[in-house]
Amino acid sequence: MQSITIDFRHFDTELGTWRQAVWRPPALSHVVSAIWYLEGKLTHPRERLFPPGSAEIVVRLRGGLSSVAAEPDDRFVGAEVMGQITRAILIDAPDERSAVLGIRLHPAGAYGVFGHPIHELTGGSVDLADLTAEATEQLAERCASASSVEGLMRVAAAWVERRASRPERPSAAVTWALARLTEAHGTIRIASLQSQCGMSRSRFTTAFREQVGVAPKVFARITRFRRALGLVRSGERALTDIALASGYYDQAHFTSEFRRISGFTPGEFPASRFFPASDSYMAEPGTFFQDRGRRAP
Numbered sequence: 001m002q003s004i005t006i007d008f009r010h011f012d013t014e015l016g017t018w019r020q021a022v023w024r025p026p027a028l029s030h031v032v033s034a035i036w037y038l039e040g041k042l043t044h045p046r047e048r049l050f051p052p053g054s055a056e057i058v059v060r061l062r063g064g065l066s067s068v069a070a071e072p073d074d075r076f077v078g079a080e081v082m083g084q085i086t087r088a089i090l091i092d093a094p095d096e097r098s099a100v101l102g103i104r105l106h107p108a109g110a111y112g113v114f115g116h117p118i119h120e121l122t123g124g125s126v127d128l129a130d131l132t133a134e135a136t137e138q139l140a141e142r143c144a145s146a147s148s149v150e151g152l153m154r155v156a157a158a159w160v161e162r163r164a165s166r167p168e169r170p171s172a173a174v175t176w177a178l179a180r181l182t183e184a185h186g187t188i189r190i191a192s193l194q195s196q197c198g199m200s201r202s203r204f205t206t207a208f209r210e211q212v213g214v215a216p217k218v219f220a221r222i223t224r225f226r227r228a229l230g231l232v233r234s235g236e237r238a239l240t241d242i243a244l245a246s247g248y249y250d251q252a253h254f255t256s257e258f259r260r261i262s263g264f265t266p267g268e269f270p271a272s273r274f275f276p277a278s279d280s281y282m283a284e285p286g287t288f289f290q291d292r293g294r295r296a297p
Helices: 109-114 133-145 149-164 172-183 190-197 201-212 216-234 239-245 251-262
Strands: 007-013 016-023 032-042 046-049 056-061 076-082 089-092 098-105 125-127 280-282 291-295
Touching: 016 149, 032 149, 056 133, 076 133, 098 109, 098 149, 109 149, 109 201, 133 149, 172 190, 172 201, 172 216, 190 201, 190 216, 201 216, 216 239, 216 251, 239 251
Parallel strands: 089 291
Antiparallel strands: 007 016, 016 032, 032 098, 046 089, 046 280, 056 076, 056 098, 076 125
């Protein structure tokens, strides 16, 4: 069997100790952004997750797991699908050692995997079995039999590949519009994209929302925010420059949008609170963001 290139990293910080693995399967590049695995324990009780602009499948391996070589019956807990989110959410860290396998999909990847309107998942998490019970059971069985991280990732890739071979696929118009919005970091006028696709406004918006999970304008806002978040985090440019580079009308618009999505103004945002090699951010209890109860390592 041909080996695969997995990026393994180990972290031992005041935030906890964990191992992280990331694989981007070339054969699934049209559907999957990355397959990841986390194993360990965090000492910080809560993290804030910013909108990634896509859906994600999370396979929760049993808490207390110290190795993927544990007994099969003791390992698989379940899986859920997190749809698009439009503002930061809170994730509770478990109080014990645990492991999680994740499949980060491209913006329209979830439509190709599940084959039904993705906007029904937006803003929440659902049990994967509610969408596809038989396929979830197959995923559970194969995860339980995997004896290594590479084995788990191969299981995830094979599962997605079978699901993505379904006839339901994102339309060419939506795929094209997504690519243009992503390349321009959300700064293209939606009316221009709609016109170039040769679709009415309502038809274009409906198709995009069903296949991506949010309307085109909302996806553009998330994409602009992601661009601004990266620039703010780097600390290399002035906030006024970041506002212009990210496509905001002015500094006031930038500050308002950034606070609405993240909970901070750009000037209040301390980049040092990010977890290493992650988009997750240390969060304190008592914030106004909804706690969705999702548990991750």
